Amino acid sequence: MLKILHTGDLHIGMKFNGYPENLRAELVEARYKVLENLVARASEERCQLFVISGDLFDKITVPRNEIEKVKGILEEFSGDCVLVIPGNHDFDNGMTDLWKIFQADPSDKILLLNEERVFKLSQTHNIDVAIYPAPCSKKKSSENALGWMKDHVKRSRAKLQIGVAHGSLEGLSPDLHREYFYMTVQELESIPVDLWLLGHTHIPYPSRAEVTGGRIFNAGTPEPDGMDCLHKGHAWLIEIDERKKIRAKRLDTGLFRFLDCEEVIEDWNSLEAIKRKYLSQEAGKTLLRLRLKGRVDREIFESKEVLYQEFKNIFAYFAVDDSELRTKISPEVINREFTAGSLPYKLLSELQERNDEEALQVAYELIQEVKDL
């Protein structure tokens, strides 16, 4: 039986410049921490292989100390071998310092799959497994790196044959122009390996938490890296038995969680519901970006700041776009809140007649500001 921990897209070296400085450092550090956790988990689970299917690093200019730190973490794996394939972010064209540094002090544990050739683990790590890597040699490519494999797979005598590739996967990745080493399921299936371990798309594949019998796995990132990555962060724990039957379990691995949500506030009840919904999150490690929409009474509108403050206090990061949350400024509201003939009454009524909702909102806010002076 072979046990593998499959991860990828750790993007170590990301800067998170869009976030506050103290949080930025935490987010950067979290990616190392997750890697450590994954290595520890793989060791605990007695995995023989720890596979990183590309984009271990976010770019090819990661500083030496960070590369060495990653290497140090990987060395801690107690299984047989760590397989690392260059992805499109940390591509290897034979010139990058990144991989030169990574390989500077060769390790028996770590095997860099940066060549289009069969890596026979039986020769290096005493496991009867042949690895077929499709490494990235550039950031973008309309052609994937699977081309070379087919004939080699047929000729191999290894007990298990595993393909490791980095690139977008049909149906899973939003690669409209097919420029990120695009692979189709059919193409992958036509290469008779026993298992495909893919990377690039940050969402795990298959989408189920437990899989029996699947042959294609995409790691998904173990640590969410932005508002376009809303899951908890995952990796796969894969077991292949003697009969080559595959069972996989999706692990929850992320430390931070990104939430990019849209909510509509209509009244006090919906405001309360939103509060309840988000305050139940593990807010301390959650970065929340909230888009609020709706037309509400002034009282509700004014109470939003209280909500924001509350969210700011508890969430690791809170950003709100409430440009579409507006005070309900109907003729009735104007009539109720402003004295007939007064400047606000005249101004708002005119904007109301023009149906210029945005300007109406701005004017209303200005009036409130002046009123509070």
Next chain:
Amino acid sequence: MMLREICCSRFGGISDFNIELKEGLNVILGPNEAGKSTVVDSIFSVFFRSHKLKKNTTVGKEFYEKYLPYPDGDCASVKVVLKVGGLEYEINKEWGASPSAYIRCKDRLIKDERAVSAAIQELLVYGESTYRNIIFARQSDIKGALQRIKEDSETTSTVDNVLKQAVMVLDGISVEKFKKKIEEKLEIYGSKWDVENNRPEKARYLDDPWKKGKGLVLDSFYEKERIKNEIEKAKKIEENYVTVSELLKEIKDKKIKIKKKLNDYGQMEGEIEKRAHLEYRKGILEKKAEELREVSRHFAEKRIRLKNLKRESIQLKEKLGRLNKELGNAVKIKEAEEAEKMLAQIRRLEEDLKNKFRERDGLAAINDNEIDRMDNLYTKMTSAKAALEAGKLIGSINNAGERRMVLTCGLEKKEICGGGEEFTADGYLRVEVEDLLELEVKAGEIKYEELVHKYKQAKEELEKLLEKFGASDPGEAKAKFSIYKKTVSEIESMQERLFLLKAGRNIEELKSLVEETRDLSARSIEEINKENEEAKALTAEVSQKIIALEVQINEWTDKYESPEKAIDELADTLASIKEVEKELSKLVKLPPEFQTPEQFREILKQLKAELEEVESREQRLKDQFYEIDKNLPDISCEELESLQKEAEARFQKRLSYLQNLIKIKKIFDSKMEELDRGSFDPLVSTFSRYLSVLTLGKYTAGEISEDFEVGILKGDNTYLPENLFSAGAYDCVLLALRFALLDYLFQGKSSIIILDDCLVNLDPGRREKAAELLRKYAETNQVIFTTCDPATADLLKGNIISI
């Protein structure tokens, strides 16, 4: 509109309170803390506070704390009856544990919260704020409004403006502050932003950015552009990085290949050099062997061939001698044949000449003079005859009978028998009839005898000549003369030809030549010449061959002495070749891609040069690569793109905000302009009316505005009369203003006004005036006046309701 009834079963501190109100002036009289204000608040609340008012809102919190005080205040309930347009509406609201609301009008009952609010709104015409700020306003609030105008205005204003602004600021919103706020915001957002062209002012983009005084729009514009540039730069660097690193990789691969080749070839270079030398030597030996094979094969043979050729040459010379002799004979024979022909020709010509002489001799010898003489005579004769013929006579013998008649007509004589014959006679006629008649007739115009004589003389002489010529007439004579002349000419011609034939020739010699060659024989000259030419050509050819052979043989002889010795040398050379081949077999073979060691050497040289070039190119690329590598962004394009998206959104948001501010400013300005276009004139006029009541007709707003600048505002020389704006009068002015505003808003329709004790600070005189004003206003509107002062209640003389 008027309030008919107010019932508070429980509201704040009051309970089971029930009052009925009348049209006109109603005075609620009660001591302090009796609940007058609560009654007023209950009316306001029933109009404007939802029975479902949230406790957690500011308004809700305030309301519940004030009117449902804990622990007793579990509910509040108020009912008012409002009369509008002749109909009575019962409005009931209950707040607290079991909130409810309804409006009843006759049989119609409305209970839904929204519907109740809408119905109240419809009845009241204006909203909560209007009611709060004018109808329910405390005197102190109105003072506050005017105070705001005072604070706002930096310039002198007229009463008109005060009134206008009073309306504008009733919500507590200062026009000036609002204006300032917009301007401030426009500055904050739009500073250094060219709104019209939607770009930085003076098109100062990132290459020359504004550094100071940037608004938020420009700031976010620069930010997003900066990120955009950063992305472009990063992408370019990344692209360059990929390009250069790929080139570098390519060149490194190439270098490795060249080096490998150089290494492989370098190892065999020495032996290939030796091989080249030996192969060169082998080539020379093989060439020599080839030559020696040629020599040994042809040396002896060529000698024999030379001998044969020499023999053949001699034979050819002999043949040429014979042919020359034969040619001499042939020439002689040909000359003799010519001589013979000549001699025969001479002989023939001499014979013909003899005959011609004989022929000439047979002809009369006539010369040219004689022919001329003959022609002369003939002319003379013929002219005489012609003259005779000119005297022509014509006659006829009509009847001569049987007698023979001789007629001599001119020179002719003829016999006629019988008659009936016509005749002519030239100048002379003689008729002789046997012997019977002899008649002579002569033409008179000619000299017949002389002419006959001339004629006969010429004829005689002519006949003599003709006889000599042997001719019968001059024509024949001329023909004969022609023959004679031709014969003579032919003789001359033949003589000339004979002379020419003989000229320069010795006839005898010719004869002897003919004789000499009679026994000779030869072929034709052409035939002999042809054979001669062939023999000569062959002779030349043979001579050439002899020379060539002699040169070759001499050369070989010089070089090899003899054929035998050449064979010996060939054997030696072949042995040497074998030796070289043996040595070559021990050396490394030339790789198959090369034809010759020279080619190998050339390629090796090329590879070395190529390596040098590749190394230098590699160095250049490396420099370039490290420079790019140094500049690689430490943040990935993807991260930057996400930042750019946010920056773009921020910019758009701010820009949109700015655009809205501009729109608002425009509307604001237009509203302010409207003020100046007289829309407030009715207000001014009403105010004037009420002011006039208060000031005993001393002032109206118009007069004030014309005569005085308003002194309540800033300004050096501007003021209202002090007495009008002194502490006491001020309240009256405010009251007038409030009534004016209500008239202005309700435009003649009756309305309600609720007044707290606004007369309390007035001196008796002013109080009287104010009371008068109130009574006047109450003539057309409902006034609810609260006071704790019974004297005021008395003064007002309305419907007094004591609580």
